[in-house]
Amino acid sequence: MRKExxxxxxxxxxxxIREIIETTAYGVLSLNGEEGYFYTVPLSYVYTDGVVYFHGSPRGYKYECFQRTDKTxxxxxxxxxVVPSVRANNFQSVLIWGRLQPVTDTAEKLSALRALAEKYSPGIPDNEDEIQHSLNYAFMIKLVPEWISGKQAALEVREAAEKL
Structure with missing residues (x-):
């Protein structure tokens, strides 16, 4: 794992870094696919209590890849x-390395589903009904971070972007 x-x-x-993790709508997770191919999949997520949670169906290719992947x-x-004048991208990004673990504890799963609902559907009156329904069929997995880093564009790119 590269860190620095x-x-x-x-x-x-x-x-x-924390603000980007908490407010961005999706990220791309790397999973072990078939025949040595990586499977990188964009996923909605929620970051709570220092852990990243994902949910999905307990069947299909993504679920199979979750079963094969520990480190990610x-x-x-x-x-x-894009900043055309300097032929560069004014970006901010975060990379999280860690281990995936299925969420099997019902209370933890319920808490993560509520956090997802609050992030993506705040104030929707029937969120709790959907959460209780999802509790029975959704697969939940968590990414426990071992290292987190964040990077932004070089200063000259950021300064050029301000002039746009």
Whole structure:
């Protein structure tokens, strides 16, 4: 697992990293596919209590890949803006390395489903009905981070983007 950024001047501070993780709508998870291929899949998620939670159907290719994958990385792009004048991208991104674990505890699963509903459907009156329904059929898995890093575009790119 690679941990340190080569371009340390582009590292994001911990508060910005946390904000990107908590507010971005989706990220891309790397899973072990078939025949040595990686399966990278965009997923909605929620970050709560220092853990990233995903949910889905307990069947299908994604579920099969979850069964084969323990160590993974999860990439989140919090910002992306093409800056033509410098032929570059003004970006902010976060990369989380860690281990996937199925959520088998009912209370933890319920808490994660509620957190997902609050993130994606805040204030919707029938959220609890859907949560209780999902509790019986949804597969829930968590990513327990071992390392988190964040990176942003170089200063000259960010400065050029401000002029747009």
């Amino acid at each position: 950024l080569t371009r340390t001047k582009q590292a994001l501070d911990k508060e910005t 990385s999860f990439s989140i792009v919090g910002q992306s803006q």
